[in-house]
Amino acid sequence: MENTSVLEPGRTLGVIGAGVMGTTLIKGLLDAGLVTRPQIWATARTEQTCTEVAADLGIATQRDYREIAETSGIILVCCKPAQIATICEKLREAHLRPDTLLISILAGVTLERLQSLLPGIWIRSVPNTPCVVREGMTVVCAGSLATSSHLEIAERIFRSVGTCLTVEENYCNAVTALSGSGPAYMYLVVEALADAGVRVGLRREMALTLVAQTMLGSAKMVLETGRHPASLRDDVTTPAGCTIGGLLMLEDGKIRSVLARAVEEATRIVEHLGKPAKH
Template identity: 40%
Template sequence: MAAKAVATSGVNLAMQNMMPQIGFLGAGKFAQSIAKGWMKSGKIPPQMMMASAPSERNLKLLKAMGVRCTNNNKELVETCDVVLLAVKPHMIPTLLKEVGTHINEDHLVVSLAAGITIDFIESKLPVGARVVRAMPNTPCVINEGASVYSTGTSVKERDGPLVQTLFNTLGYCLEGDESMIDAVMAVSGSGPAYAFVAIDALADGGVKMGLPRDIAIKLAAQTLMGSAKLVLESGKHPSELKDDVCSPGGTTIEAIHQLERGGFRKCLIEAVEAACLKARTLNEMSAFSRK
């Protein structure tokens, strides 16, 4: 199945009488980014969210935001309708063993863990558990995220549109086959890190050539943001937009030549490949642990 966007009205979930109680099993940076993004959107208030973690360190920020917090995972599952698995991949088996018996058909379980398949999660939960696998990214915190989700075997008709609505508030969201998810993680899930390295390197170049650091960082960040928007809004292929900047015999084509000599494109392609293969390794490990 090809990736597809699901149309939603974008109005406040509460106005549609669809407002679920949302719980984060895990309260790290990923959970914090998503919670902040939902609050920033103005469509999901903090009182509709809950988070659990064994220590107070990660819960402090969420508490300050008005999100209800607990140290008891079972309490969260018993309180919430939508349960987000927001822990590191290696923690998923232990977490599912702890809360699995408390999950029932009334829950929608949304996994945010890289490399952990829907099939594996379903195998650790009671028969009929409704499972969705989603891969958002950290720009969700400013409602400029990119998310892809896939649905499991027991989801109900309403579950896809609900997930779509939740993640649409965080930016761009589409539904796709689970076979896409590892590549999605490698492109958009890990992609912000590649962009931050690029901004940092551009700023370093500016500093080398005499720009103050703060100005160089702002110019680099704004340039990447503006370029990304131009790709999305113009509908042109990135190569065509690149050609528009490169005058014959000019400074930009000279710079592009240096990027090619340094293997810039090759490095990015191989970075995506490496991240995707790492996720597939996690898939294989989870499949082995199920046997």
């Protein structure tokens, strides 16, 4: 079931915006066997990207997608939020079939706005960049016309590049600020801890490997044991040991409230991202 096609016979899957996220999803879909190369098409703003993507991925690309979009069963909208109005206008001219599933990955663009720009079956998603290494975290939420079968298709698409959860749309801004922006926070922590390793005498390359693998392993411990992080932390914290000394320094630096404030600020900003530009 998992690697059967997400498409009905005779239909195609289109990717509008074959950039970092768009091409990542195409590769995931192809490797998982959810679509075949002849079933997929992609588009970009420039001829150069279209040519490069066609050569790299062996799929059809076309700048003017109005004709090719007509037979689409699924369209993934992967451009930047500012382009959504232009793209929806083009899709209106494409005479999409009414059962075409439209999936947006655009940060901050609400289902209400998507539906008003192009009435149809919309799903809004919030992926993150670790999709590139198939360890993405994506959430999906259903528009008013999307059914549980549509959500299941969307989940299968995003599970080809990581993990996927269905949530209600009111969580999307918080999710964008937490797991969407999250990789950037993690990179900062990795970089800072690697610096710390250098400070205590390790070579940078060695310190980076130690920190990155420690982050990966700790994340797996949380996910695979299902235990509370505080309980896992206790396991590492021996009485009068070095770990409790390090942890207390982090608490002195207000690490918890700094992280919470960062996510709060990112949530506040994302609320304005998908709104139409004021003229």
